[in-house]
Amino acid sequence: MAESKQAHMELAIQVDGYTVTDSAFGNPYIDRDEWRDTPYPHRNIHGGFAGCDTRFTFYYPPAADYKSRMFQPIEGAHAGHEDAFDGLMGKMLGGLPMIVRLGGYMVESNSGHIGDSLDAKVGPDPTVYGHRASVETARFSKYVAAQVYGEAPEYAYVWGGSGGGRRSPLCLEYGAGVYDGALPFMGGGPIDEHGTTDRIRSEQPVHFGCMFNVQRLLGDDIKLVIDAMRPGGSANPFVGLNSHQREELNSLYRLGYPRGDEFMISEPMGQIWLWTSISDMLQEEDAEYFANFWTKPGYVGFDNPEYVQDDLINCRVRVRKVITVGELLQSPAFAGSEYARAKPMAMMMAARGADFPLAVQLEGMDDGYLLGTGVKVLTGEAAGRQLYCTSFAEDVLFCDGRNEANLLRFTGVKPGDEVQVDNRAFLAFCYYYRHHVSDDPANDFLRLDGVPIYPQHDMPLQSPLMGVAYSGQYDGKLLWIHHTHDASLWPPQGVIYRRAVELAQGEQGLSENFCLRWTQNAEHVPPAFLPSSPDRATPTWLVDYLPHIEQGLADLVDWVETDKKPAATNYQFVDGRIVLPDSAAERMGVQPVVTITANGSSRVEVERTGSVSFELHAAVPPNAGSIVSIEWDWLGQGQFEEAENLQRAKDELHITKRHSFDKPGTYYVTAKVISHREGDLNATFRRLSNLASVRVVVAE
Template sequence: MFNQETDPANQASSLYDGRNDPQFRTPYVDIEEWREAPVRHRYVHGGFEGTETRFSFYFPDKEVYKGRFFQPVYPVQGSENASQSHIDGVDDKIGFAVSSGSYLVETNMGGASPDITLVYRASAAVANYSRVKAVEYFGPHRPYGYIYGGSGGGFKTISFMENTTGIWDGAVPFVIGTPVAIPNVFTARVHAMRLLWDKFPSILDAIEPGGSGDMYAGLNEEEREALEEVTKMGFPPRAWFAYKEIGDGALTVLSPHVMNLDPAYFEEFWTVPGYLGADPDSSAAKARLRHKTVVTEVIWPRSERRSGADSSTKMGVDEAWKMLTAAADTIPSFRLANAPAADAYLQGAYIKILSGEAAGVKIPLGKIDGDVATIGSAFGFFASLDSLARVKAGDEIAVDNSDYLALQTYHRHQVPTPDYAVWDQFRDERGEPIYPQRPLQVGPMVAYGGAGSLQSGRYEGRMIVVQTLMDESAFPWQADWYRSKAKEHLGDRMDDRFRLWYVDHALHADDSSNNVLDALHIVSYVPVLHQALLDLSDWVERGIAPPSNTRYEVKDGQVIVPPTAAERQGIQPVIRLTANGGERADVGIGEAVRFEAKIEAPPNTGRIVSAAWDFEGEATFPIEGTIVYENEEGSQAVVRATHSFSKPGTYFPVLRAGSSRNGDSEDLYTQVLNLCRVRVVVK
């Protein structure tokens, strides 16, 4: 339906420069003041008359200003003050921009609108007007401008670059998807989670250091097929350590959207041969729930305002979708005459009203506690909140998970063009799909609607893409797909216009506080993002080429990188940790274990400046490591320690280390981290 080769928004002849857009002729400022927190800056807030477009600018003192701005692009149109909710540590966008001599630009991207071009037109208008204010404060000049955004904001960042001219000089899209990512990355993940939930402990044990390496051991045929399917789709197996926390991502929010676009699928899945649900012996058919009961009481809670921060400011790549689920402050729950069985599969289920004034209404189920069913959230549902008032005691309902089960294998019926090799597992030897196909591709429709165009690889300026190797939502291969599109456009100019850096041991979220999920497995990629912005500005403004691309290969959906920093390149240091000389040590209680970590930063990316140990699984890294440098540049180092364990058990000691381009151990915003784990079995 949306062809990126013919999409007019992607054609050079229609690039938007914003100079004569009548919608943005009259800017205004309603707040202009100096603020001292999180760092000293001049705050400017305003908008454009006759529009919903709003902006915030954060200018540094004139003495430190370097003639540029950074502009974050968020996954959904929301708050122009989002950065004010993240002012601690490495996540502080205002502090990073100001400390680097730049000003920060934020906008709500025009707010909600049916005009899909508004997101980049409004953002361009704000960027242009920020230059007017910069000249007013700092004197005549043209500030360089750089945009950056992750996940849905990555779609937008690329769209902005591909659809405009003369606005931004460069971009750093991060944790990006492809036009066919949604909902397919989530459906494949949830299908595997339903079948493998009880097997994840053994899967994880196999792939942890010192494990068997065979994550398929002990799985039955259906479980093995599910794990192989999602792995070939690109889900990084190491990310399963967070299976209890990652859930279904945005799938619950997306499911009503798919239902609206392709309603026939949810009937055909259960009736037409070739779909999993049509097989009565399938796990989907066995997990299907259509539990009929009666509402015995509608429970309306007391009217209470939610406490906590304004959700409109939570704009991180893992939080932004939740804005779409905002509802009234109070909603009812239902007491049921009888509840489904305790072991029923309730994830993603709906409450379907079968009788009474609200007959026909579908309500997402939250959970069932005893005989009380609470209401969940899903995009598109809360427009019908008024219908809840019509639900009465005595109404017949059904708790039904049919639609959610059907959605879990939707990706099998969305086989795209051959350049998406992860779908080869669903093609026969002639390249034809082995499963029935739907009449439309949902992914490109969602991507187009959210960003205003589909990625083509045609852009002006320079770009550094940052992608993580353990991304559970934007599978790592998707950055390579965009690299291939950029290569088609740039050809021999590729090395002068594009970089792709992979970051190991990082998930999808761009909020470092999420590392409390398991700091023993992951690090924040935000320092890499910050360094990319600084390197990008040097590249554009001074002609200093950034470090090389990460070297990698894509095999069966998995991005595989070389084992050493010299081979891998990019900008993240690489650690090789051993316990008694190997990745596993079997010892007795009180027996000293010798740990040695060799740390190497890629060429010309800085000095090793930090190292910390966590031996007992505390996730606090309480012991500072002693760094012994092995070369003059400080890019190669070794850290050694001994430790004994007082209790039996299996431990996974971790060393976390960081490098800094300027060799600064106090570097807050750009200290690039990595970690390495080993196994110690104490008997």
């Protein structure tokens, strides 16, 4: 590797010959150029464009690994970091090692801004943050690649999930001549004419309020809903709920929340971050709604105060202790399960240092509902800073906020400082969806004869960091991947871009340039990064989708470079949900299809030591490869300790197994089936999985 390093680093990069295409950006500069051996040997180049906040990192592996391709991942959420895929996000979604396997170098941009703050030069221009900063970065990376490898890449691909799925299609739409293909996953948003420069008005954040409301109203009753919708449950989620709980849960399903993912209603993950980032903006731009909610007929806060009064908090209290990232991750005092929700964020914030202040312990707080509550610093060095609670454990609040507050959190806050804790805005947001109804058919239940049931306000503007609306107009190929169990970008968001392409390019363009795949039983992040229920581990009902993304990128490469179109998934969109065909031959796509029964049913009750017969059927869609592994988890704890010893890969399998249980309890027996495109039993990557479970109740 020493020879590769020497050859790779012998020429200094020249930037003077590059002329920016986009006048929003000054001349490029490089402030770091060094060899790194991890996570894969590469030349690491960092820099930016003069006069603005756009920063970039280029990752160039040795020439032997380069197959004349560029891959640019777009960070999720609001972006703001040029090294996200060099850390935890790379582990979750694929970083440089995956790009090397695909024959490319990797490009990252901070999407034109640092953290959650707007660039002072360009202000609230959504085109810069949505695509222009990424496109100019990609152009410059090609200029540098020509010096590193002796030639610029022949092909270029842009991809990303969540906020990256929001913005990566924009890069293809507005980066003509820069990119050849795009792979957004878990994206979504509105459609407008190509060339728009307006900030988007999106309903997805609006609908999150309904999810938060269901969590708030149901409390422990959410366990009834989870049980009903699990394998072997009643499939009736409304049993045992009062009328208002039923009403709000029904609204949530009608808006598109995925059936079978009810556990995540009680674990709001990244959605609560979005509230913290837009709350101030909503209250500024839609102040009338937040006032009317408490003072006007037609709004719950005025008409039915009993629905919110027990949860109200509005008090002035003191800070007892400021808690750092290092303390949260390392101190035994924060090892309890009540802090589990905050750990993933703390790991992502670890790059800011172990001393970065992420949370506060407060004294003298009123009882009430803490999630989403506002925390405003009133005294001390940080006076005036507005934050919002993303998770909590008793009197410890973890918070985030907009712009500078996102970067600073509790920096400068000291014990004894006073804060105002006020959740009135969040409680109003819980019913926001009723009063911001779009023309999407999913909202028809909130209208009668076209007339909205509740008083209406304009759909709120979203952060300029989310870019502009989709147009569906682009040169190149686009493979969209969406997940059936995504609690952050619900299934209805997965069908929007198809309509945009059809409107912009017609049936022929839709057929030639667009493909949609569904990944069944996948969430917004891989199960390893999600909490588990005490009686059922998350990996027994959710799959890791990273192999599906890598296979998708490989298929996108084949589509662009050899005109081999990827296999799409057949589906129906019915009553706010995605319905997939039962058989692999009908469903198509690339994921194996799995079913399992226990004594012929989805639920069985047996005496202790009683034997249960399990029947598994699994099949792979045509031309999608073969089954290479079957793994069993008999206790539903995510261990998958027993594996079938397959002597050769198969397209379809029928297996009958018997198993006995020697302890009473409820077990979600799960079979996970893994396929591989080449049928390689020993393959390490692109192992595509799906699973199915049954419920076994063992008597005392």
